[in-house]
Amino acid sequence: MKVLKFGGSSVAQPDRIRGIVEILKDYYAAGDHFTVVFSAFGGVTDNLIEMSELAARGDDRYGQLFQEFADRHQLAIGELLTNEKLQQETAHQMRRSHEVLKNLLYGIFLVREASPRTMDYVLSFGERSSSYIISQVLQQAGVPAEFLDARRIIKTDKTFGNAKVAFEKTYAKIKEHYREHPKVQVVTGFIASAKGGLTTTLGRGGSDYTASLLAAGLKAQAIEIWTDVSGVLTADPRRVEKAFTIPKMTYAEAMEMSHFGAKVIYPPTLMPALQNRIPLYIKNTFQPDFPGTKVSEESDPDGEAVRGISSINNVALCTVSGTGMFGVPGIAGRIFGSLAAANINVILITQGSSEHAISFAVQPSDAERAREAVEAAFAFEIARGVVNAVKVERDLSVVAIIGENMRYQPGIAGRLFRALGKNGINAVAIAQGSSELNVSVVISREDETKALNALHETFFLSDYKTLHLFIVGVGLIGGTLLKQIDQQNDYLRERRGMELKVVGLANSKKMIFAPSGIDLSRWKESLVQSSIPIDLAVFVGRMRDLNLSNSIFVDNTADSKIASFYETILDESISISTPNKIATSSGYLQYQRLKNIADKRGVQFRYETNVGAGLPVISTLRDLIDSGDRITKIEGVLSGSLSYIFNTLDGILPFSDIVREAREKGFTEPDPRIDLSGKDVARKILILARETGVPLNAEDVHVNGFLPEEAMAAASVEDFFNVIEDQAAYFNELYESASREGKVLRMIATLDSDQATVGVQAVGPDNPFYTLSGSDNMIVFTTDRYRVRPLVVRGPGAGAEVTAAGVFAEIIQIGSSLS
Ligand SMILES: NC(=O)C1=CN([C@@H]2O[C@H](COP(=O)(O)OP(=O)(O)OC[C@H]3O[C@@H](n4cnc5c(N)ncnc54)[C@H](O)[C@@H]3O)[C@@H](O)[C@H]2O)C=CC1
Ligand SMILES: N[C@@H](CC=O)C(=O)O
Ligand code: NA
Numbered sequence: 001m002k003v004l005k006f007g008g009s010s011v012a013q014p015d016r017i018r019g020i021v022e023i024l025k026d027y028y029a030a031g032d033h034f035t036v037v038f039s040a041f042g043g044v045t046d047n048l049i050e051m052s053e054l055a056a057r058g059d060d061r062y063g064q065l066f067q068e069f070a071d072r073h074q075l076a077i078g079e080l081l082t083n084e085k086l087q088q089e090t091a092h093q094m095r096r097s098h099e100v101l102k103n104l105l106y107g108i109f110l111v112r113e114a115s116p117r118t119m120d121y122v123l124s125f126g127e128r129s130s131s132y133i134i135s136q137v138l139q140q141a142g143v144p145a146e147f148l149d150a151r152r153i154i155k156t157d158k159t160f161g162n163a164k165v166a167f168e169k170t171y172a173k174i175k176e177h178y179r180e181h182p183k184v185q186v187v188t189g190f191i192a193s194a195k196g197g198l199t200t201t202l203g204r205g206g207s208d209y210t211a212s213l214l215a216a217g218l219k220a221q222a223i224e225i226w227t228d229v230s231g232v233l234t235a236d237p238r239r240v241e242k243a244f245t246i247p248k249m250t251y252a253e254a255m256e257m258s259h260f261g262a263k264v265i266y267p268p269t270l271m272p273a274l275q276n277r278i279p280l281y282i283k284n285t286f287q288p289d290f291p292g293t294k295v296s297e298e299s300d301p302d303g304e305a306v307r308g309i310s311s312i313n314n315v316a317l318c319t320v321s322g323t324g325m326f327g328v329p330g331i332a333g334r335i336f337g338s339l340a341a342a343n344i345n346v347i348l349i350t351q352g353s354s355e356h357a358i359s360f361a362v363q364p365s366d367a368e369r370a371r372e373a374v375e376a377a378f379a380f381e382i383a384r385g386v387v388n389a390v391k392v393e394r395d396l397s398v399v400a401i402i403g404e405n406m407r408y409q410p411g412i413a414g415r416l417f418r419a420l421g422k423n424g425i426n427a428v429a430i431a432q433g434s435s436e437l438n439v440s441v442v443i444s445r446e447d448e449t450k451a452l453n454a455l456h457e458t459f460f461l462s463d464y465k466t467l468h469l470f471i472v473g474v475g476l477i478g479g480t481l482l483k484q485i486d487q488q489n490d491y492l493r494e495r496r497g498m499e500l501k502v503v504g505l506a507n508s509k510k511m512i513f514a515p516s517g518i519d520l521s522r523w524k525e526s527l528v529q530s531s532i533p534i535d536l537a538v539f540v541g542r543m544r545d546l547n548l549s550n551s552i553f554v555d556n557t558a559d560s561k562i563a564s565f566y567e568t569i570l571d572e573s574i575s576i577s578t579p580n581k582i583a584t585s586s587g588y589l590q591y592q593r594l595k596n597i598a599d600k601r602g603v604q605f606r607y608e609t610n611v612g613a614g615l616p617v618i619s620t621l622r623d624l625i626d627s628g629d630r631i632t633k634i635e636g637v638l639s640g641s642l643s644y645i646f647n648t649l650d651g652i653l654p655f656s657d658i659v660r661e662a663r664e665k666g667f668t669e670p671d672p673r674i675d676l677s678g679k680d681v682a683r684k685i686l687i688l689a690r691e692t693g694v695p696l697n698a699e700d701v702h703v704n705g706f707l708p709e710e711a712m713a714a715a716s717v718e719d720f721f722n723v724i725e726d727q728a729a730y731f732n733e734l735y736e737s738a739s740r741e742g743k744v745l746r747m748i749a750t751l752d753s754d755q756a757t758v759g760v761q762a763v764g765p766d767n768p769f770y771t772l773s774g775s776d777n778m779i780v781f782t783t784d785r786y787r788v789r790p791l792v793v794r795g796p797g798a799g800a801e802v803t804a805a806g807v808f809a810e811i812i813q814i815g816s817s818l819s
Pocket of ligand 1: 472473474475476477478506507508509534556557558559561562579580581609610613640666667668669670797798799800803
């Protein structure tokens with residue numbers, strides 16, 4: 001025997017009832033023995049409450065509501081019953097029954113009162129109507145069904161509204177009834193009766209309770225709770241998009257999930273089933289073949305440690321502290337005694353190891369009373385100043401990870417706190433359930449969704465992790481990066497368990513935001529159509545307010561204004577990846593401060609593409625230092641554009657044309673004067689010096705430029721081109737004089753102990769930089785370990801694809817380190 005239960009949302013509309021009838025027909029055809037419990041049609045219980053309240057207030061609009069109630073049921077009969085005889089019989093029966101309800105409401109209207117006892121009777125019409133109609137529909141479908149008014153079998157005391165069940169009597173009645181009624185019993189949920197045939201109801205989760213009582217009385221082999229979701233999910237799917245069905249869990253885990261707000265089942269009502277070890281299945285009426293969740297006592301020691309993540313959205317945290325609490329026995333007893341006496345439900349308790357403070361979370365609506373109760377209990381100590389006034393903190397949430405296996409696996413709490421920390425979420429208080437079934441953390445309410453997502457990604461690895469990107473600057477590098485992300489996202493999701501969502505995007509004019517991800521195939525149009533002008537302070541504010549897990553900021557501009565926001569961004573616990581060299585090559589103190597803030601916040605500030613574009617220059621340097629090597633000298637050709645220009649000069653092509661070409665190929669800075677003046681190279685050697693631990697500033701780098709003074713003084717980029725066009729002979733001679741000696745021109749940067757220099761040299765075939773071609777960079781590290789034959793990094797050091805790819809790789813690395 002199986003007990004099936006269908007809730008209100010499953011029976012809200014006639015076509016959904018048809019779906020249920022199909023499910024039940026299959027059970028019957030398969031020869032299963034079953035009985036089925038129904039709630040009232042969706043919304044009906046609330047309607048009944050509303051009409052009684054109106055009637056009790058003497059408001060005759062109750063009549064209108066009653067009529068809608070009656071019509072709704074007649075309409076369902078008309079739609080669901082095509083067999084004329086059955087239809088007429090059912091309609092007639094319902095009219096007679098609803099006539100009683102109408103009179104009852106009129107009685108309430110006359111006496112202006114609806115006592116709990118009367119209310120239970122009124123409410124019973126909901127379940128009685130739905131179950132009766134469905135029993136008739138089942139008969140029409142060929143299932144030998146019989147309506148059963150549960151008042152005949154479930155016996156309770158007279159606590160109207162939340163009656164206590166008389167178990168032995170109820171079980172005996174159930175057995176007796178089912179022995180004599182072999183047909184499929186279609187049972188009203190929620191309602192019961194007390195001595196004298198008075199109608200009672202079973203309180204919250206009442207229809208689940210009916211099913212559970214039937215299962216216990218019948219020693220059923222299973223209970224199936226049919227609802228509109230696919231079982232119990234790992235987290236609330238409205239907050240965690242990637243939540244998925246938990247295939248199996250224990251009763252204890254289900255209880256814990258429900259304590260922390262999961263709404264699918266209300267386990268206290270399932271006690272009878274649980275005591276009889278009857279497994280429970282939660283199934284979806286929309287997807288009848290999906291197995292859903294099985295709740296039973298079987299635990300699975302090899303299963304994942306964390307079964308689900310849940311949260312309570314709004315709590316207040318009360319803290320009792322003071323020197324008078326240290327080592328004094330009975331304090332906790334007095335606190336919680338006073339709360340119990342005030343009938344206040346405590347959601348969570350935590351005690352600092354110092355014993356100086358005890359905190360507890362309560363519903364916000366109870367906080368004031370809780371404070372008063374505890375302060376009254378400690379009035380004497382508070383007056384003497386040994387206990388402080390109770391501190392109440394509001395707008396907090398509790399997030400809990402739940403699972404029986406957590407107790408067998410070390411390191412769970414560490415992972416929890418790391419995930420929260422990396423997302424900048426502060427734990428206000430921490431508690432571990434004594435059962436070790438949960439670890440719960442009190443956090444700020446605005447961080448709740450972020451926390452749920454970060455924890456979900458941490459503990460449910462089977463899923464993929466989402467990185468939320470905020471990108472500013474969509475020129476050459478930014479635009480190429482977006483293209484690369486769009487092309488590679490499927491691969492990353494499938495092969496690396498990672499998905500990149502661009503949720504904020506800005507060019508120099510406008511910005512757009514889309515928390516669910518900007519469509520990368522049409523980002524240009526989206527930006528054009530946007531009505532929000534670019535304002536980086538607003539952009540940063542939106543990043544903060546969206547408060548998404550795994551947020552990364554990417555700056556693809558060359559703008560110092562953007563760089564000036566890095567400090568704020570890192571301070572918001574958002575990591576940064578950028579090819580922009582401004583922040584890393586401006587004041588040394590600022591560079592240091594950014595690194596410190598990133599460290600303090602547990603996030604990353606990364607800029608590999610600042611030197612050598614996509615080539616692994618900074619990471620190589622860092623690896624050398626981290627592994628204990630000592631850098632004695634760095635030499636390099638660090639400019640992709642100059643490399644290209646010097647490699648293309650042939651004494652024929654005008655210098656200015658070659659510079660234009662380098663610019664068109666995407667090698668130069670947005671302002672090519674930065675490259676040609678040696679400034680870009682100076683920035684790069686400065687960054688390498690700092691990474692090596694030499695605290696230089698820009699003025700410490702000695703630059704020996706090759707541009708004529710007039711070019712250096714050009715007021716605009718166009719001016720500059722005009723000047724170098726005029727000076728073609730000068731540049732030709734530069735080339736020729738080197739060429740005559742069999743040499744080539746190279747802009748070489750050197751860091752020798754704490755001396756940094758940059759200058760153009762003519763080098764011959766014996767020089768390692770001689771053979772460079774195209775936009776090649778080459779960086780030579782001489783170290784204690786690489787002393788005789790230095791370590792060399794070489795390859796194209798500028799250009800859209802390689803630079804964007806460097807940023808892309810860095811984003812993925814940051815992503816791997818998060819949560
Ligand atoms: N081109 C290359 O090979 C490499 C470039 N980089 C760096 O990458 C960065 C970007 O370079 P490119 O893409 O070549 O330059 P770009 O000039 O093509 O792109 C920069 C974009 O940023 C936008 N922008 C400037 N200020 C802005 C602001 N305040 N708000 C929003 N957008 C703004 C500009 O409108 C432009 O579209 C620069 O910092 C450059 O030094 C680094 C390594 C190699
Ligand atoms: N303009 C730079 C590009 C990368 O930083 C260069 O020419 O190397
Ligand atoms: Na690099």
